[in-house]
Amino acid sequence: MxxxxxxxxxxxxxxxxxxxxxxxxxxxxxxxxxxxxxxxxxxxxxxxxxxxxxxxxxxxxxxxxxxxxxxxxxxxxxxxxxxxxxxxxxxxxxxxxxxxxxxxxxxxDLSGEQGHPVRATVSELGPLLLARLMGLNDTQEGVLNIAFRVADEQGLLLLDLKDLRAMLAHVSENAASLGRHYGNISAATVGAIQRQLLVLENQGADAFFGEPALRxxxxxxxxxxxxxxxxx
Structure with missing residues (x-):
């Protein structure tokens, strides 16, 4: 007016x-x-x-x-x-x-269907929030933290859930050498985390993780x- x-x-x-x-x-x-x-x-x-x-x-x-x-x-x-x-x-x-x-x-729009997509990278979300989101126990959260630490030390960005899956597979394959620095890493624990990631993907979370991240x-x-x- x-x-x-x-x-x-x-x-x-x-x-x-x-x-x-x-x-x-x-x-x-x-x-x-x-x-x-x-x-x-x-x-x-x-x-x-x-x-x-x-x-x-x-x-x-x-x-x-x-x-x-x-x-x-x-x-x-x-x-x-x-x-x-x-x-x-x-x-x-x-x-x-x-x-x-x-x-x-x-x-x-979180799904990106009716507006600009709201996105964040896995690295930005961090292991603590991601562990809470997936309902991980202390042991599983510890292995997830190891995966993030290894990615940081190698200068690798975890952009989406595919990147995190690949990093968890790398951690599992190198469990013996990494375990000497960070503690025991069992294949069963990594498998449990991978299954929880699958649940997130089935619920549409893969559309949320990625670039460009919301600033x-x-x-x-x-x-x-x-x-x-x-x-x-």
Whole structure:
């Protein structure tokens, strides 16, 4: 809406004049916007719209936004809105002019089917998180750590699950020599880890591991016009 937002605040709405009281703007001061907030209310009271207005407001002042949108309610902010009668009427009631707008949006998708794929390399995830993800016991986690250590010492990047499988096979084949430095490595333990990797692959995890890996900088971009990109 025109004249709705100053550079130091995000406009959220305006009260209707009632009982002789003048209309008042409801806004979020940008200097307070780094604090925690909670939007709550019954179904249909405008929680999602409020979050959308916040996302648009941050974008408008050049602040990138990340929003986890399970139902796809926010996808429309990437397209130019329509000046529908009820929107124009509502804007007029609060003394504003309705102007359709669009915002820079990047869609992210774990599977890479409906947006840019969210990826990470096996090396970046690390043995601790990967062991938790696969539910490994202490012995299996120890062997997984050995595989990562050997890869580091040999300057090998573990990009995807295929790389990790190959490294585990290498560790198993050289168990005798590696065992003198890192402790016992049994074929049964390596086999158990390989089976857990198979479970991950069957659940679609192979689409998550790989390059290019997601960087925090990918979520902190602005467009050519200075608006913050909204990451959904």
């Amino acid at each position: 025109a004249d709705a937002q100053a550079q130091d605040r995000i406009f959220l709405g305006r009260t209707l004049p009632a009982g002789g009281a003048a209309a008042q703007d409801i806004a979020l001061s940008l200097r307070l916007a780094n604090r925690h907030g909670l939007v709550t209310g019954a179904t249909g009271t405008g929680k999602t719209v409020t979050l959308q207005v916040l996302a648009e407001g941050f974008s408008r002042v050049g602040v990138p936004v990340f929003a986890a949108d399970i139902k796809g309610d926010l996808s429309g902010i990437a397209a130019l809105g329509e000046a529908r009668d009820f929107l124009v009427k509502r804007a007029g009631e609060v003394g504003m002019t309705y102007l359709p707008d669009r915002f820079p949006v990047t869609f992210w 925090i900088e990918d979520l902190m971009r602005v467009d050519a016009g200075g608006r913050g990109v909204i990451n959904i």
